[in-house]
Amino acid sequence: MTENGRVPAVAMLLLNNSGIGGAERRFAQVYEGLRDRKIAISLVINESLLAGLRRTGVLVSNGAPTLVLKERVGRLARYVIGRASEGESHEVGRETPGRMRTALAFGLRKADYAIGCLSVGWWLLRRRPKLLHLVLGGAYVVLPLQVMGWAPPAVVSVVNPNLREMVGSALGLCLYRLALRLARVVDALSESIRDALVQEGIAPERIWVSAGSCVNTTRFRPASVKRPWVVFAGRLIPEKNPGLFVEACALVRARVPAARFFVLGEGPLRHQVLALVQRQGLESVTEVGWRTQVESILGEAMVFVSLQRTDNYPSQSLLEAMACGAAAV
Numbered sequence: 001m002t003e004n005g006r007v008p009a010v011a012m013l014l015l016n017n018s019g020i021g022g023a024e025r026r027f028a029q030v031y032e033g034l035r036d037r038k039i040a041i042s043l044v045i046n047e048s049l050l051a052g053l054r055r056t057g058v059l060v061s062n063g064a065p066t067l068v069l070k071e072r073v074g075r076l077a078r079y080v081i082g083r084a085s086e087g088e089s090h091e092v093g094r095e096t097p098g099r100m101r102t103a104l105a106f107g108l109r110k111a112d113y114a115i116g117c118l119s120v121g122w123w124l125l126r127r128r129p130k131l132l133h134l135v136l137g138g139a140y141v142v143l144p145l146q147v148m149g150w151a152p153p154a155v156v157s158v159v160n161p162n163l164r165e166m167v168g169s170a171l172g173l174c175l176y177r178l179a180l181r182l183a184r185v186v187d188a189l190s191e192s193i194r195d196a197l198v199q200e201g202i203a204p205e206r207i208w209v210s211a212g213s214c215v216n217t218t219r220f221r222p223a224s225v226k227r228p229w230v231v232f233a234g235r236l237i238p239e240k241n242p243g244l245f246v247e248a249c250a251l252v253r254a255r256v257p258a259a260r261f262f263v264l265g266e267g268p269l270r271h272q273v274l275a276l277v278q279r280q281g282l283e284s285v286t287e288v289g290w291r292t293q294v295e296s297i298l299g300e301a302m303v304f305v306s307l308q309r310t311d312n313y314p315s316q317s318l319l320e321a322m323a324c325g326a327a328a329v
Helices: 022-036 047-055 072-084 095-127 143-148 163-167 170-182 191-199 242-255 270-279 316-323
Strands: 010-015 041-046 067-069 131-136 154-158 185-188 207-209 227-233 260-264 286-288 301-304
Touching: 010 022, 010 095, 022 041, 022 047, 022 131, 022 316, 041 047, 041 095, 047 067, 067 095, 072 095, 095 143, 143 170, 154 170, 163 170, 185 191, 191 207, 227 242, 227 316, 242 260, 242 270, 270 286, 301 316
Parallel strands: 010 041, 010 131, 041 067, 131 154, 154 185, 185 207, 227 260, 227 301, 260 286
Antiparallel strands: none
């Protein structure tokens, strides 16, 4: 039973221990919206993502999830690797050790998914929801039950046409493809993702394209004063082209000395981005890293830049920037 005594009609498994992006914020809003409509929905989420979504104001404090997965391996990895990188310079030629630590941290964090399979499996067998909604890492933790035929029907949401970039590893890609084949329906965020899924061999009749995204316009709105700020917001992965953004910032600063730049995001390219910022002489005017209250930056920014290799629809950050009145490039 859920906390209100009902069997959950839907169990959303929203898992990602590599940071917060548009997909996490989008589906957390879906969860909150279904709760507001009195749908019997349960939420399974990992502890770092839960904390981040609460800090950003997407998940309200009384929206208590049904199951929170601990991240004991991930915490240890962050501590050990964080201590190893303290005081590290981001000069040219030092990017490789940073990439190696990032890759090691990524692998260790994903070990928590394997551990989570046990608690999620036990929870599902006891609660028996009618439908699973699997987002990001949620597609992995129910695979054992799905393979054995003990899991309820599942919907898997796909948010990137490049599955390899989305999952981050060869093993993860194999498991994710299996999850897609076991799903009753595959939810595609855009038509380009639908096309990519068809190329993966998913039957077109099993793919549904979402209607789009949503933005809380009470939070994301223009500030009374706009500043010469240029913002990039997204995961620091090749698909998003953060390096190209930094190179463009150097050209903008030459023309607009008062400009300030924000690379709002985390990801495997963080060390390369920091090294490029230093190489371009932009350290004093560029901030790199995620902000929990991103609307405070977007509200004052004049320009938002989105450089995704594929289509920008429906980029959550782009829609939030538009709501804040930033010119979109």
